[in-house]
Amino acid sequence: MDLAAIVNLNHPATYVHWHFFQMSVSNLVVIVLMIVVFAAAIAVPFRRHHEGDEQ
Amino acid sequence: MTEPAPSPAAKQPAPSSWTARVREWGVRAMPPERLLPDSQPAYMSSWIYIFGVLTIASLTVIIGSGVVLGLKGPAWWHYTGVGHFFNSIHLWAVELFFFCMVIHLWAKFFMAAWRGGRSRTWMTGVISFLISIVAAFTGYVSQQNFDSQWIATQAKDGINATGAGAFFNVLNFGQMYSYHLLLLPVVVVGLVVAHILLVRRNGIVPPLPLSDLVKARPAADGGERAASQAR
Numbered sequence: 001m002d003l004a005a006i007v008n009l010n011h012p013a014t015y016v017h018w019h020f021f022q023m024s025v026s027n028l029v030v031i032v033l034m035i036v037v038f039a040a041a042i043a044v045p046f047r048r049h050h051e052g053d054e055q
Numbered sequence: 056m057t058e059p060a061p062s063p064a065a066k067q068p069a070p071s072s073w074t075a076r077v078r079e080w081g082v083r084a085m086p087p088e089r090l091l092p093d094s095q096p097a098y099m100s101s102w103i104y105i106f107g108v109l110t111i112a113s114l115t116v117i118i119g120s121g122v123v124l125g126l127k128g129p130a131w132w133h134y135t136g137v138g139h140f141f142n143s144i145h146l147w148a149v150e151l152f153f154f155c156m157v158i159h160l161w162a163k164f165f166m167a168a169w170r171g172g173r174s175r176t177w178m179t180g181v182i183s184f185l186i187s188i189v190a191a192f193t194g195y196v197s198q199q200n201f202d203s204q205w206i207a208t209q210a211k212d213g214i215n216a217t218g219a220g221a222f223f224n225v226l227n228f229g230q231m232y233s234y235h236l237l238l239l240p241v242v243v244v245g246l247v248v249a250h251i252l253l254v255r256r257n258g259i260v261p262p263l264p265l266s267d268l269v270k271a272r273p274a275a276d277g278g279e280r281a282a283s284q285a286r
Contacts, residue, residue, distance in 0.1 A: 030154070033154075034154060034157060034158055037158060038103075038158050038162070040102070041101070041102040041103040041106070041158070041162075042102075042103055044102055046100045046101050048100055
């Protein structure tokens, strides 16, 4: 590989472990990001083009 | 007492040609004005409604990059920069596909989107989600690298324990590649097309009725106050 990854991937994955719960940090980041995007999609107002489009 | 007027459909005899019957059935089931509407309800003006179409956009990129990878063969992406590029496009489109699909799923779950005769829309979505997981899994074991070998050797024990290993052998590259390249994409695309047609026919699910929310408030005048505040 000529190109280096943005994040150094040349090591085993880092895990979080809490009682029975175990998950890689990368998977956890994706899930947290999904929750943030979900909340933002509800909270951020949607700009309308013009009122005539409404039914 | 007068006889009721016969309906227009009763006046016309059924067409003798099967093609005409199929056409009439198709137009009745999927009226053109519903298939390609020129307006949508006002409650759709929210970002939460875009995740279905983002999932379809990701699926389009997956299919396009997958066609190129399939035409060039499973080893191409290992030794050429262009092949590696298309493999990366394929992988990241899958990541976006699941990212958007799960947000779409959460949104539709909290909207109770199966209401109003939309159970088939909901179920085609659920089944296409489950089949997509199997499609992604067969892609992981078709990578032909140490990662796919590790996944396949770990997964075989689990799949053998379910009894499915007799006809779904994750160590058989040809079988996994066939599933990934043809069988599962055909099922996923077919289900997604059915899902979209059902959404078009039945329309977007309206918001939950305000009366249900007001019922939860015990105050005597709470209902009217809550309704006026919501307006």
